[in-house]
Amino acid sequence: MPRETLLNVLLMTALLAFPLWAHLADEPFLITLTTRAVIFAIAGIGLNVALGFGGLVSLGHAAFFGLGGYVMGILAYHAQTYTPLMEVPFLIEGTKSMPVIWLVAIVLSALAALAIGALSLRTSGVYFIMITLAFAQMFYFFTLSWPTYGGEDGLSIYVRNSFPGLNTMDPIQFYGLCYGLLMLVLAFVWALSRAPFGLMLGAARQNEARVAAVGQMPYALYLTAFTISGAITGLAGALFADLNRFVSPTMFSWHTSGEIMIFVILGGVGRVFGPVAGAVLFLLLEHILGGLSPYWHIYLGAVLLGVVLFARGGLYGLLAGREVAHD
């Protein structure tokens, strides 16, 4: 078994075993911490589709993370106050059902990513980075100054949304739900990376001109990747808001975009399971360094600098060596 596969199996087993142990040891805090890791991992996997596979450095994925969060917040808010979301031209009511919320979050984030991507992909390089950042910031300031859904105070939801047959307020059951979704997303992205589309996208990242020469449009490939990427990150946003039962403009802030990028980098860019390792490592750092000093961001910054300057390829690069699949 290649070392990378071994790492993947170890990682996913640990993510199953640790919360079960925490459940038996009656440590709900640790289950919640792991739930956060799993949700961050999904957000990172989303970004990795654009960043790792497509080479699109988006510093604006907070837009989709926050959008997913607000989909959950707004739908649940209307359900808990028994007010319709809108009446004209047709009636839309709030809902507390997780599958519906996920679906809406995915569709809306995909649409937003399609629009933002269509504009941003007219440029490349450093322009692309700044423009994606600016679009996320636009959402941030919009929610900040939009009083209907709490403005800068955000929105609180009293009870976690429901999933048929489960008690979602029970930490381990909600964790199981998130873990299941993580597996689904991983399977989807793994299949995507091996499908003709994924291979073509990787080719476009490495040599745009040749891809164009064999009759594929790099722009369409990038835009599709960016849309899928936004949709997955939006799903993570809806889960994150449900975990906290709270959503606020902070989800849109550029620090969120930076953190999602950190998950991808710490784990290893362009590897399907990389963001999972990155998110786990990030929360481990937060837990350990945060216990050492209230100013733990200094150490986080130092670790990040170290990884960028000296350990390119992240955790997977260190442990599994160079990627063997292609190139």
Next chain:
Amino acid sequence: MTLPLFIEQTLNGVQFGVMLFLMAAGLTLIFGVMGLINLAHGALYMVGAFAAAATAAATGSFILALAASVVFAAFAGVLVETLIIRRLYGRDHLDQVLATFALVLIFAEGTRWVFGSFPLFLDKPDWLSGTVMLPFGIEYSLYRLAIILVGLVVAAGLFWLIGRTRVGMQIRAGENDREMIAALGVNISRLYTLVFALGAGLAGFAGALIGAIQSVQVGMGDSVLILAFVVIVIGGIGSIKGAFVGALLVGLTDTLGRQLLPMFFALFMEPAAATSTGASLASMAIYLLMAAVLILRPKGLFGGA
């Protein structure tokens, strides 16, 4: 809206634009010459503001505080450039984004560690307080007027430096072909440090000037940084002239949008709804402006081909 109010808001927009230019000029130079995207530029703005506030508290002199803001920010710039940034010039943009984002975290938490979480206050000096009478019976804040004048003088100085001096010639040559000017015997690494220090000093200066109107706090550089990005995307990355035009456009759009949009919606909506709709849309106005510029000119107004 009455004419005096309109002129006053226009002046506020110009003042905001001039400050954005001080930030954007450094960013665009650093990108143009070194090809580096620097997220830590907002941190240098914050360093300038904190240095000014601390100096003003210790000495009571506003002029000394301004000098300290430039010196400290430029010094921080030199330090960061020689220790870290220098290793990033050959790397791809992703590495640059991550490393400078790490610097943002380190600067923000470091400042919080030294100065605490509470905002500091930097008072404008007595001789710049109060208002002046302008034509048409407009009373305008003397300090804001001074900011506009100082900003324009600095902008003129920068144009002179880039366009008319030997160093400026080297900087422009560095933008075009860095191997060639290194081959001609210019010490390229010293030039890079100089450009970085210049950008940092300008950012610190802007931070100190704004710090006297707003409070001096950790994170104050973040929103300004992103606005400066919008400015240089609109103006065209690498172009000082573009940064100037972009900064004024963004400053005016933001200030006048906040004033005019709620009034516009009040024409056909209830006052409360008009205020909130107008305010929400005004907060998005500059990003819509950026999107419009990108659709028409993907490389910005003054960007190359």
